[in-house]
Amino acid sequence: MTLITKIKKMSREELIFHLIAYPVFALVLLVCAYPFWYLFICTISDNKMVDLGQIFLLPKGIHYGNYIKVLKIDNLSNAAVVSVLRVIVGTGLQILVSSYAAYFFTKQEMWHRKLWYRxxxxxxxxxxxxxxxxxxxxxxxxxxxxWVYVIPGMVGVYNMILIKTSIEALPADLEESAYLDGAGYLTRFFRIVLPLQKPILATVGLFGAVNHWNDFFTTKLYVTRPKLYTLQFLLYELLNQVRAIMEQPQDSGPGYDSLTPMATRMTMTAIVVVPIMLVYPFIQKYYVKGIMIGAVKG
Amino acid sequence: MKQKKTLSRGMKCFLYVLPVIILIFIFGYLPLWGWSYAFFQYKPGRALLDCKFVGLQNIKDLFGNAVMQRNILRVLKNTFGIKFLGYVFSPLPMLFAVLLSEVRSKRFQKLVQTVTTLPHFISWVIMFSLALAMFGTDGLVNTTLHNLGSETTINVLNSDKHVWLTQVLLQQWKEVGWKAIVYFAAIAGLDQGLYEAASIDGAGKMQRIWYITLPQLIPTYFVLLIMDIGKFLNSGIDQYLSFGNALNKEYIEVLDLYVYNIGIGSGQISYSVAVGVLKSLVALVLFASANYVSKKVRGSSVF
Structure with a gap:
């Protein structure tokens, strides 16, 4: 009932706009979300039905065999450990060093501050x-x-600028009283300034973690030891093999009960993308703030 | 006496930050020594100083040597082509934000925003995998076409046709929702009084969009566009590494990928550094100009 009264209240133009806008945005939604959904239902559907193109909206013949088999792939668990370690150590160091630098660059008294900052x-x-x-x-x-994963990116300059802007917004008296009580720089940084920066540190940390997780080029460029491969790189390699096969004309694949190349790569993609999906709600909470400061500072 | 005290405080502060400056120096400035490779005929496995010093010959070769020249031109054409095609789509985030913010239901707005921003956070490797699942030879589109009795196979990922367009469309899919956020925030900050006044004067929805919202967003659009032009040559490499293959190589190889391919792939360190040096210098000039223009437009610089 309320919907009808709402519609009646609309002007003709308003009504036409909504009649066009809703379907258009619904289509946008579908285009954005469907590939993820399709990939996911394929990983738990019967591999034969996937190959025959019989899966569209809902999974059919649900089984988890793909996941069980993919998790047994050589080197996968090792790559997962490397990826997770990289995210934790890399993001932790980045937050610590960036905020440390940011704090000191807010200090006007620093010797040649402008020069070093520039x-x-x-x-x-x-x-x-x-x-x-x-x-x-x-x-x-x-x-x-x-170390090549975590050390070169330790001083995130962009992050440092964001944190510095945020620290500068603190009232100066806050530190002043601690200073008069004889607290040194480090005490003031860890005890007073840092605890008040949690929102911006969360923003910077989430973005840093996503970047660390998503990066595969660092591995491609600097790492040849399989023990140090990350999940993203493993997936990249796997897709590369698929590409190599793709470039030649292909006969029908192996038996359907086994892991098909398509099932392998889809399942692995799902495994790599799930962590992003899990932190996405938290990222969303912070990203508007992040991009707004970013837009101002370039 | 007092003078001395402030000086020592400033020094202390500097000493605290010194390790960070050293880190920045090691990873940001020290690599510049690598530019010297551009002036030698470097052979892998040898010390640089044992190699033949050739002066500017490598850089001259980039423009003089016929094969090199053809490659550089091709790569630049790809870099420019993909970028320019991208600029054609650059008003899209703004339009997306304007139209979505006019939709009555806040919940629907939120839902669309949430879903369209997600692709920004996935890597290009995942993008490639999703694209394979949809458009690969064994992907959804082709199996469906075959099931419907069609004989043709659509092979957009694996062809030398419309490579630029495919890549740019993929970028749009990934980034439009994300880029729209700036505009959503800008729209939320617009003066509501203007809209009320316009409504009282009888302006319809389209008129309000056209005469109030868009004019106020245009400066933001231009600043973002200019900043993007400033980063023109940094096309990134993840996307093109992921989507590149033997068939579309001619059209997908952008500057960064080319540097990687000749430097790491075929070990021509000296040439790739020469290309890189030119790139860094041009990029610096581009950035400075973009910064200058943006300063003129909005009265504040980035740096």
Whole structure:
């Protein structure tokens, strides 16, 4: 009833707009969400039916065999451990170092503060280039080490700017009284400033974690030891094999009861994408704030 | 006496931050020594100084050597083509935000926003896997076509036709919802009084969008566009590494991918560094100009 009264109250233009807008946005929704849904239902459906194109909206012949088999793939559990470690250590270090730097760069009394700050920020806009950076990492002996994942990105300059802006918004008296009580820089940073930065640290941390999780190029460029592969890179390699097969004309695949190439890659994709889905609600809570500060600062 | 005290405090503060500056130096500035490779004929496995010093020959070769020249031109064409095609779609996030914010139901707005922003957070590897699931030779579209009795196979991911368009459309799918957020926030900050006044004067929905909302969003649009042009050459590599294959290589190889391919792939370190040096310099000029223009437009610079 209320819907009808609402519609009656609308002007003709308003009504036409909504008659067009709702279907259009519903289509947008479908286009965005369906590939994820399709991938997911395929992983738990009967592999034969997937190959024959009989799965559209709901899973059929539900089984979890794909997951069980994919989890047994050589090196997968190891890659999962590397990925998770990388996210935890990498994000933790990044938050710590970025906020530490941000705090000190808010201190007007620092010797040549402007100069150092500019030097740091300039690296955001200027890079020596992929190969020189590679040669540098090689010279530092960081090829094929876990550290190449977490150390070069430790000072997230962009994050540092965000945190600095947030620290500058704190009232100055807050630190002043602690300073008069004789608290040093580090005490003030850890005891007073950092606890008040939780919202921005959460934002920066979530974005950092997603970036660490999603990155595969670092592995591609610097790592050749399979023990250090991440999940994303393993998936990339797997898709590469599929691509190699794809480029030649292909006969029918192996028996349907076994893991088909398509089932393998879909299941693995689902495994890699699930963590993103899990943290997405939290990211969503913070991203508007993040992108707004980002839009101002470039 | 007092002077000395403030100086030592400033010094102390500097010493605390020094490790960070050293880190920045090691990973941000130290790689510049690698530029020297551009001036040698470097052979892998040898020390740089044992290699032949060739001065600017490598850079000259990029433009003089016929094969090199053809490759560079092709790669630049791809980089520019994909970017320009992307600019054609650049008003899309703004339009998306304007139209969605006009929809009455807040819950529907929220739902659409949530779902359309999600693809921003997945990697290009996942994108490729999703694209394979939908458009691959054994993907949903093709199996459905076959089931309907069609003989043709649509092979967009594995062809040299419409490569730029395919890649740009994929970018739109991934990023439109995300890029729209800035505009949603801008729209939320617009003066509601203007809309009320316009309604009283009898302006309809379309008129309000056209005469009130859009004009106020255009400056934001231009600033974002200019900043994007400033990052023109940094096309990124993840997407093209994921989607590139032997068949679409001619059209998908952008500058960054080319540097990777000749540097790491075929070990021509000197040439790839030469390309990289030119790229870094041009990118710096582009960025400075974009920053300058953006400063003119909105009265504040980024840097």
């Amino acid at each position: 030097l740091v920020v300039a690296t955001m806009y200027f890079s020596a280039g992929m190969i020189p950076v590679y040669l540098n990492i090689k010279m530092l002996g960081m090829l094929n080490t876990f």
